[in-house]
Amino acid sequence: AQKVTQAQTEISVVEKEDVTLDCVYETRDTTYYLFWYKQPPSGELVFLIRRNSFDEQNEISGRYSWNFQKSTSSFNFTITASQVVDSAVYFCALSEAVPLNNAGNMLTFGGGTRLMVKP
Amino acid sequence: DTAVSQTPKYLVTQMGNDKSIKCEQNLGHDTMYWYKQDSKKFLKIMFSYNNKELIINETVPNRFSPKSPDKAHLNLHINSLELGDSAVYFCASSLRQGRETQYFGPGTRLLVL
Numbered sequence: 001a002q003k004v005t006q007a008q009t010e011i012s013v014v015e016k017e018d019v020t021l022d023c024v025y026e027t028r029d030t031t032y033y034l035f036w037y038k039q040p041p042s043g044e045l046v047f048l049i050r051r052n053s054f055d056e057q058n059e060i061s062g063r064y065s066w067n068f069q070k071s072t073s074s075f076n077f078t079i080t081a082s083q084v085v086d087s088a089v090y091f092c093a094l095s096e097a098v099p100l101n102n103a104g105n106m107l108t109f110g111g112g113t114r115l116m117v118k119p
Numbered sequence: 120d121t122a123v124s125q126t127p128k129y130l131v132t133q134m135g136n137d138k139s140i141k142c143e144q145n146l147g148h149d150t151m152y153w154y155k156q157d158s159k160k161f162l163k164i165m166f167s168y169n170n171k172e173l174i175i176n177e178t179v180p181n182r183f184s185p186k187s188p189d190k191a192h193l194n195l196h197i198n199s200l201e202l203g204d205s206a207v208y209f210c211a212s213s214l215r216q217g218r219e220t221q222y223f224g225p226g227t228r229l230l231v232l
Binding site: 035037039043044045046047050089091106107109111112114 | 154159160161162163164167175177207209211220221222223224225226228
């Protein structure tokens with residue numbers, strides 16, 4: 001069975017600090033997809049990134065960067081020069097790439113990491 | 120032009136009542152989902168529909184019945200509401216089942232008194 005662990009339940013930083021959110025996953029599949037979603041205080045779930053298991057290149061998008069390490073089953077997320085608007089709960093999620101027995105595309109979420117950025 | 124919309128945003132009701140949550144997506148996606156987020160923020164899938172056909176039913180009580188009148192809509196009806204049903208319910212959609220990114224609606228906060 002798939003499992004996603006976000007060991008940091010809560011992180012507090014001061015604005016402009018860099019912060020890394022950890023994500024470790026378990027799956028028996030060789031092909032899978034990893035995601036990060038942001039849930040700001042307003043409550044909606046905002047898609048940030050999708051990465052497939054064959055692409056281990058790190059990705060950078062503005063102040064956001066993601067480090068995918070298949071060897072350690074980790075997909076960590078770093079925010080550089082954090083801002084107050086980054087305060088949110090961040091979820092890492094895992095999906096099988098191909099439905100098994102027509103089981104569909106089920107996202108398994110980690111427990112989330114609450115990031116608080118103080119001014 | 121909201122991509123995935125849900126109504127209502129808030130729902131407060133008494134135990135034992137029946138209520139429905141509606142979801143619509145205008146992205147032209149084939150697959151839609153319902154997720155439940157509990158008070159500890161844990162997100163878990165409840166149902167998945169592909170082209171109006173039920174694909175996933177994750178051991179959800181029979182009191183919960185999804186209905187998909189067409190590809191763009193997936194409604195959730197809950198009978199005999201219980202205190203433990205209080206949660207935030209998210210609808211999501213993806214282009215196809217399998218490998219696609221799921222886009223979420225704004226959520227419906229249900230409080231059962």
